[in-house]
Amino acid sequence: MKVGETIYLDHQATTPVDPRVFVKMAAAFTNAFGNPHASEHVIGWRATEAIAAAARQVASLVGADPDEVIFTSGATEANNLALLGLADYAERSGRHRVLLSAIEHKSVLAAGRVLAQRHGLEVAVIEVDRQGRVDEAALAAQLDGDVLLVSIMAVNNEIGTIQAVDRIGALARAAGALVHCDAAQAPCAIDIGDLAHHADLISLSSHKIYGPGGIGALVVHRGVQPCLTPLIHGGGQQNGLRSGTLPLPLCVGFGAAAELLSGTSAREERDRVRACRDLFVETLLAEGCEAVSNGPDTRLRHPGNANLLLRSVTAADLLAALQPTLAASSGSACASGIPEPSHVLRAIGLTSEEADCSIRFSLGRSTTADEAVQAARIVSAAVERLSSGPLRATL
Ligand code: PMP
Secondary structure, three states, X not given: OEEOOEEEOEOOOOOOOOHHHHHHHHHHHHHOOOOXXXXXXXXXXXXXXXXXXXHHHHHHHHOOOHHHEEEEOOHHHHHHHHHHOOHHHHHHHOOOEXXXXXXXXXXXXXXXXXXXXHHOOEEEEEOEOOOOOEOHHHHHHHOOOOEEEEEOOOEOOOOOEEOOHHHHHHHHHHOOOEEEEXXXXXXXXXOOOOHHHOOOEEEEEHHHOOOOOOOEEEEEOHHHHHHOOOOOOOOOOHHXXXXXXXXXXXXHHHHHHHHHOOOHHXXXXXXXXXXXXXXXXXXXXHOOOOEEEOOOOHHHEOOOEEEEEEOOOOHHHHHHHOOOOEEOEOOOHHHOOOOOOOHHHHXXXXXXXXXXXXXXXXXXXXXXXXXXXXXXXXXXXXXXHHHOOOOOOOO
């Protein structure tokens, strides 16, 4: 996809709203403006039905039931609710340890720090290998009757690693722990139609799946809902777990986006995106660019993700030189502006200097094969220009 003159290769930061989603949202903005919690008139009932339909679509994406969907403002809030919402239950259950992988999103890691500092829980980090896969033996060694929660993301946002959530979930449950899975990046990468069978709490984000920003969900197994304490108090909407009037057009858009990623057409889309991603990397190498892939091999990687170490230039210099022709990102977009090397790249064994010279290109639904080739040529030319100039990195 080109936005004006810019090739957009930053789909893991955010995705453009799919036009089919937008049409449904436009109808919701104009025709179904009611408050879904207004139970005394027909306009409210229609809004309630639209929300119920969206909950069904989101639930079906992960194999859950509609009453298990709690809409939030996004995956950051969902992750906060999953972790901090269990703090009181830690007291009641007598379990005081939480295990997180080293490459979780910052919203999980930061919530973990709050659990440790304000609630006195013991939070341990599980290391990953060079591919970003959770060390299952290390996890098993940490699991005991004191573990309340294991939080493992399904697909990593920087290096695209696909985790074995089924096996990890089974290990955690065998020890009596709850399982949280941050699946914000998963729907575009893999089929997660049975994820609710392996995880008790699942975080989703609409703007990562071609839906609108400002909406996401925490899908919570019915039996686990009583364990959760809300973070937002008020009118008691959504079983009292997340008060606030639901933003109907956003819920409708999120539901429509989720539906587009359920089923066979999603598989075809992943294959097409994978082919474009492979073409991008092959063209880059064919152009003579010295790029090394960070993270997993293709089998275990998000089909749209290429995280490349380009030794001769820093990511910051290259990204600046690529403006306005190409949009990509260094590390995760959420961390941009914070001048520290990516914790994910460090966790898989890169040095800080190598992390600084790594770029994430993320292709998506709207990327064409032509753009993949064009982008590779643009990157290669920019790397060559920078490597021979004063901005050369000293790796
Ligand atoms: N988890 C992961 C894996 C993500 O990639 C992101 C977005 N970068 C989030 C959580 C946060 O999602 P949101 O922007 O919806 O708050």
